[in-house]
Amino acid sequence: MIAVTVTVNGTRHDVEVEPQVTLLELLRERLFLRGAKEGCGVGECGACLVLLDGEPVSSCLVLAADADGRAVETVEGLARDGALDPVQAAFVDHGAIQCGYCTPAMVLAAEALLRRSPDPGPAETAEALAGVLCRCGSYPKVLAAVAAAAATKAVR
Amino acid sequence: MNRLRPFVFHQPTTLDEAVRILAAERGAARPLAGGTDLVVDMKLGRARPPVVVNLKRIRGLDRIEPVDGGTRIGALVRIAAIQASAIVRERYPALWRASCTLATPPIRNLATIGGNLGRGSPAGDMAPPLIVHGALVEVEGPGGRRTVPIQDLHLGPGITCLAPGEVITAVVLPAPPPHGGSAFRKLGKRGGGWDIALVGAAAGLVLGGDGAIADARIALASVAPTPFRARAAEAALRGRPPSEEHFARAAGIAAEEARPISDVRASAAYRRSLARVLVLRTLRDAAGLALDAAVPR
Amino acid sequence: MTSVGRRVPRVDAVEKVTGSAVYGADLALPGMLHGAVLRSPHAHARIVAVDIARAERVPGVRAVATGRDVPFTFGASIRDQPFLAVDRVRFVGEPVVAVAADTELQAQAAVELVDVAYEGLPAVLDARSALAPDAPLVHPDLHAYPRGNHEIVEHSNVDTVARFRHGDLAAGFARADVVFEDEFSAQALSHAALETHVAVAAYHPASRGYTLWTSSDRPFQLRGELAAALGLASSQVRVVVGYVGGSFGGKNTLVAEAVAVALARQAPGRPVRVELSREEDLTASQARMPALVRLQTGVLRDGTLTARRAEFLWDGGAYASNAVGVAVRGPKAVFGPYRIPAVEYESRMVYTNRQPTGSYRGYGTTQAAWACESQMDMIARRLGIDPLEIRRRNGYEDGDAWINGQVMHGLNAREPLERVAAAIGWGTVDRAPAPHLRRGKGLATMIKETATPTSSNVVLKVEQDGRLVVLCAAPEIGAGQATVLSQMAADAVGVPLDAVSLPPADTATSPYNGPVASSRTTFHVGNAIRTAGAEIRRKALALAGDLLEVDPADLDLSEGVVVARGVGPRATLGELLARRGAEGCSLVAEARYSSAGSPLLAADPGLGSVSTIFWMISAQAAEIEVDTETGVIRVVRVAAAADVGRPVNPVGCEQQIEGGVVMGLSNALFEDLVLDGGRIANGTLADYKVATLQDVPEIVPIIVESDHPEAPFGAKGIGEPAAAATAPAIANALCDAVGVRITDLPLTPARVLAAIEAERAREVAAGGSTNRS
Numbered sequence A: 001m002i003a004v005t006v007t008v009n010g011t012r013h014d015v016e017v018e019p020q021v022t023l024l025e026l027l028r029e030r031l032f033l034r035g036a037k038e039g040c041g042v043g044e045c046g047a048c049l050v051l052l053d054g055e056p057v058s059s060c061l062v063l064a065a066d067a068d069g070r071a072v073e074t075v076e077g078l079a080r081d082g083a084l085d086p087v088q089a090a091f092v093d094h095g096a097i098q099c100g101y102c103t104p105a106m107v108l109a110a111e112a113l114l115r116r117s118p119d120p121g122p123a124e125t126a127e128a129l130a131g132v133l134c135r136c137g138s139y140p141k142v143l144a145a146v147a148a149a150a151a152t153k154a155v156r
Numbered sequence B: 001m002n003r004l005r006p007f008v009f010h011q012p013t014t015l016d017e018a019v020r021i022l023a024a025e026r027g028a029a030r031p032l033a034g035g036t037d038l039v040v041d042m043k044l045g046r047a048r049p050p051v052v053v054n055l056k057r058i059r060g061l062d063r064i065e066p067v068d069g070g071t072r073i074g075a076l077v078r079i080a081a082i083q084a085s086a087i088v089r090e091r092y093p094a095l096w097r098a099s100c101t102l103a104t105p106p107i108r109n110l111a112t113i114g115g116n117l118g119r120g121s122p123a124g125d126m127a128p129p130l131i132v133h134g135a136l137v138e139v140e141g142p143g144g145r146r147t148v149p150i151q152d153l154h155l156g157p158g159i160t161c162l163a164p165g166e167v168i169t170a171v172v173l174p175a176p177p178p179h180g181g182s183a184f185r186k187l188g189k190r191g192g193g194w195d196i197a198l199v200g201a202a203a204g205l206v207l208g209g210d211g212a213i214a215d216a217r218i219a220l221a222s223v224a225p226t227p228f229r230a231r232a233a234e235a236a237l238r239g240r241p242p243s244e245e246h247f248a249r250a251a252g253i254a255a256e257e258a259r260p261i262s263d264v265r266a267s268a269a270y271r272r273s274l275a276r277v278l279v280l281r282t283l284r285d286a287a288g289l290a291l292d293a294a295v296p297r
Numbered sequence C: 001m002t003s004v005g006r007r008v009p010r011v012d013a014v015e016k017v018t019g020s021a022v023y024g025a026d027l028a029l030p031g032m033l034h035g036a037v038l039r040s041p042h043a044h045a046r047i048v049a050v051d052i053a054r055a056e057r058v059p060g061v062r063a064v065a066t067g068r069d070v071p072f073t074f075g076a077s078i079r080d081q082p083f084l085a086v087d088r089v090r091f092v093g094e095p096v097v098a099v100a101a102d103t104e105l106q107a108q109a110a111v112e113l114v115d116v117a118y119e120g121l122p123a124v125l126d127a128r129s130a131l132a133p134d135a136p137l138v139h140p141d142l143h144a145y146p147r148g149n150h151e152i153v154e155h156s157n158v159d160t161v162a163r164f165r166h167g168d169l170a171a172g173f174a175r176a177d178v179v180f181e182d183e184f185s186a187q188a189l190s191h192a193a194l195e196t197h198v199a200v201a202a203y204h205p206a207s208r209g210y211t212l213w214t215s216s217d218r219p220f221q222l223r224g225e226l227a228a229a230l231g232l233a234s235s236q237v238r239v240v241v242g243y244v245g246g247s248f249g250g251k252n253t254l255v256a257e258a259v260a261v262a263l264a265r266q267a268p269g270r271p272v273r274v275e276l277s278r279e280e281d282l283t284a285s286q287a288r289m290p291a292l293v294r295l296q297t298g299v300l301r302d303g304t305l306t307a308r309r310a311e312f313l314w315d316g317g318a319y320a321s322n323a324v325g326v327a328v329r330g331p332k333a334v335f336g337p338y339r340i341p342a343v344e345y346e347s348r349m350v351y352t353n354r355q356p357t358g359s360y361r362g363y364g365t366t367q368a369a370w371a372c373e374s375q376m377d378m379i380a381r382r383l384g385i386d387p388l389e390i391r392r393r394n395g396y397e398d399g400d401a402w403i404n405g406q407v408m409h410g411l412n413a414r415e416p417l418e419r420v421a422a423a424i425g426w427g428t429v430d431r432a433p434a435p436h437l438r439r440g441k442g443l444a445t446m447i448k449e450t451a452t453p454t455s456s457n458v459v460l461k462v463e464q465d466g467r468l469v470v471l472c473a474a475p476e477i478g479a480g481q482a483t484v485l486s487q488m489a490a491d492a493v494g495v496p497l498d499a500v501s502l503p504p505a506d507t508a509t510s511p512y513n514g515p516v517a518s519s520r521t522t523f524h525v526g527n528a529i530r531t532a533g534a535e536i537r538r539k540a541l542a543l544a545g546d547l548l549e550v551d552p553a554d555l556d557l558s559e560g561v562v563v564a565r566g567v568g569p570r571a572t573l574g575e576l577l578a579r580r581g582a583e584g585c586s587l588v589a590e591a592r593y594s595s596a597g598s599p600l601l602a603a604d605p606g607l608g609s610v611s612t613i614f615w616m617i618s619a620q621a622a623e624i625e626v627d628t629e630t631g632v633i634r635v636v637r638v639a640a641a642a643d644v645g646r647p648v649n650p651v652g653c654e655q656q657i658e659g660g661v662v663m664g665l666s667n668a669l670f671e672d673l674v675l676d677g678g679r680i681a682n683g684t685l686a687d688y689k690v691a692t693l694q695d696v697p698e699i700v701p702i703i704v705e706s707d708h709p710e711a712p713f714g715a716k717g718i719g720e721p722a723a724a725a726t727a728p729a730i731a732n733a734l735c736d737a738v739g740v741r742i743t744d745l746p747l748t749p750a751r752v753l754a755a756i757e758a759e760r761a762r763e764v765a766a767g768g769s770t771n772r773s
């Protein structure tokens, strides 16, 4: 067992994990944060994307042990007091959600992008979000939502 | 979904300790960097190392720093950091380009350059540009430190010249030559440049004072059991003017000397066609940069 | 304000964007065990011995099930499939032994300790060899299986034969100036929904019944299939479906469900969860059915179609699954939205030793439209007619007779094609930015009927707080069902949209519904909602009349408020029900809609069973750029139009159209489940590539409207037609760009380059002539 201290959405968790437990398994099965999904488990689909120290990573490939001392953000941490964050709100308003299985990952990837690059063009957005597959094909509306979120954030 | 099977996990904080554990376990232990190859292989049952040695607690391996006019890139430097590096972008365009098209951000934020080389894949994106840039690989092992020219690192698919216990600690890139240019392109299954390479190509050109090609380097991914240096094509360019005619001829030679195989991703014949096209295009790109560099401002 | 027709945000959007929506894969129940499956490494083999002793001893293992423990078979049309293989395996990946343990890791580790001895049998690996007289039989007992009333060929691999004929074929071909004969193939595809197949099953010893929590598009049909297989009364099985992470026609048979049920029987009282890994999902759940299509088409010089005959040979895989319906109904789309006086098809599906196949967004129309629309362009080119013009010349008009003589009303046959042609700038040529790049444009159109007759039932209930609950077994699979049904319910009753809720589909509490398939939900469930909504309204106004002592005729219900004519708002629905006080009250209404017996279905004698309650017509135009040196196709722009009747939610329609193009593009360019010696050679997402955000072109979604006499709020359907026209539109654009015709999917760079090089060689051989036909 490995002692891991990880901050998830601002809350510190002290857990003991076996070496083979992934960050995704820790989040979903031990911390009951089921927003991050497992679409492949091997890095290809991006459904498990979370922010690790602010950077998007495929959490199915990260050992929980490697999250020790680090900060994790999941989709559950975005809304504050029930108010959606601008990216979430834009996804809702622009119809960027169908089955929704990719949505938490898309939203987080967009969030990370906008923190780094407040006014991305469509090519930059496409490149930043390409790691997340959406089989429903919400891509055009995702692009529109990210552009709208950028505009909202700029106004704030 | 696939679960990782249990393994003994070591998290050494020094290189010596890592080397000691790896050496003691002989072939049973595998070093872990970003895990984007190793964890995948373990989940799919392609690898079942009983012992895993995490390298990421070792300090100092994740820096890009200047050395002797050149640049040293630590083994744990992530692909995303290479992409973000102004030094790499300005001085090593082929490597920078490759870092931009290796997988996607959530992978690039994990994957390391050391892992890409350690994997020993002939399809890996890092080796061809590093060959073009003339990189040396620093290796630390039970027998001490040694340096391996990048083109000698790979022995076959998934096989490197690293002995048990040896780990890659850095790659060292010499100063880029003046009046030089380099480029990288690849083509993946989806036609775009971000999948595993069906073929990847890096080229570097150095122009002499007479405007002719003083030195040429061409390296390819996914056309041979190891990253492939197209030496005959390089030789055909030396001393020639950087013209379309010579580029086309060299590209043809490179495609001929490549030794691609057929697999589920592409046929050997298609890989050969791609090798020709990509070499031609990278030569043009490289020449463009070299000419820019040669023109006095 | 009414809700139907407005661009309202989806009702499930907030749950989904905050990560709180609960999908099948998210379910965790007390005492739940986790399953894992040992799968066959052989395409065809006899099981000689199974030894589970080592697996049983693994700590945490609670149950091990083999085929002999579950002596039942299932199948939507032919009961040919065991829960776990008995005696014989028929495809690589077939479940053989299952293990349930406290953790998924334990179960997966235990599975590796099961020893199975096989004796290899000769395998049938493609549809043509399945037809050979000496072909090994995948199912020697086919004739003895319980099955529906479709035609089969006993003692062969042919498990479905379907024929259709209308008009005088001989005369049609005799009248033709040219007869075209071409062959097309469509590949095996994975639905690749982002959520893999997943189910939790529990066995209840007292009632001998089961509860199944699963991600499926058809709770009632699944329940029926499972009950029939296990010899239970249907109400002994309860199926509950929450949010589904995509289906596309893939989540409709017993996949994870079969294994979960097999294990639950062995572990009474403990729910068992089975989730397929992505690799299992790609290689062992049902695929889109590969098809070989031969088309013979008679044409006059001016492009008028006189007759068409089609032969379909479907590679159905190792079990019939739900593919029979595809083989029977799918070929109808091969006649396109065109007036053809004489038509015929013969459709045969065969067993092979590959993964089972089945329905895929479009139910056979993706394969049929590929053949039809490719050939339409080939005809146009040969006759020197503009591809748009030939489609116009033959296109249906409102009031035309369909292939069975049924009069076509309620469709806008012409507008989709015209609109996409305009949107793409048909007839103008865009110059490519570099000499090795060529641009081209292509069109394709298609028609799809809907499963008929089917029925939907709903129960509407007004809660004590005035909220409206829609009880209906129509799971939200991602296509926006929950939103459009809520919108229609809100308007039918007169409450605001946010006062409507749709609980998860549950066969124990929801009334019967057909599947969420065939683009039928909006139309059928909507019709039931419209009727039940009127009933609730009537009851609410009667109650209000009673309590307020007003004539109900002077009352109106709007936005959840009862308004007295000339007086103004009197009470909300919630206030009204509260007035019943301790006595309590809820308002309930139920309604059923069935398409059976509609006068719209009248057809020529003997062909009534082919009739459909509505048609969907769609068209797409693609502009592509081809790299003539690498064969890479880049899709620049796609305009896609669909006749939806009236859009209940335009955003939802756009999502379906755009999503259909993305999927169609991905199917056309990248996807192919490649079989190599019986094994799928590219069974990971690393090698089975689907489109990402970087592959997506500009998409112009166009909603076309029409008036259908029976459509609720005017709405027909949209889910399926959106995907089928993309592949032929791209292939036609390819031909426009570089003059090569590819008749096999997918349009891989290697294939495109080979075709370009062959064409160049032909041109050189022909002495530099650049004639292309």
Ligand SMILES: Cc1cc2nc3c(=O)[nH]c(=O)nc-3n(C[C@H](O)[C@H](O)[C@H](O)COP(=O)(O)OP(=O)(O)OC[C@H]3O[C@@H](n4cnc5c(N)ncnc54)[C@H](O)[C@@H]3O)c2cc1C
Pocket: A042, A043, A044, B030, B031, B032, B033, B034, B035, B036, B037, B038, B039, B040, B055, B075, B076, B079, B101, B102, B103, B104, B107, B110, B111, B112, B113, B114, B115, B116, B117, B118, B119, B120, B123, B124, B125, B126, B162, B166, B167, B168, B169, B194, B195, B196, B197
């Ligand atoms: C979705 C996806 C897409 C990908 N796309 C690409 C792509 O486009 N191009 C490409 O080249 N690769 C691609 N890869 C492969 C992978 O991401 C890269 O090879 C990556 O650079 C590996 O680095 P890592 O740090 O994750 O290695 P790890 O997985 O940690 O290690 C890889 C191997 O190298 C060994 N190793 C690690 N570090 C060292 C060291 N310092 N010394 C010696 N041995 C070491 C490990 O034992 C292991 O055998 C992709 C992977 C995924 C999952």
Ligand code: FES
Pocket: A037, A038, A039, A040, A041, A042, A043, A044, A045, A046, A047, A048, A049, A058, A059, A060, A061
């Ligand atoms: S689940 Fe992690 S990338 Fe697919």
Ligand code: FES
Pocket: A097, A098, A099, A100, A101, A102, A103, A133, A134, A135, A136, A137, A138, C194, C245, C246, C478
């Ligand atoms: S919305 Fe279904 S996968 Fe993206």
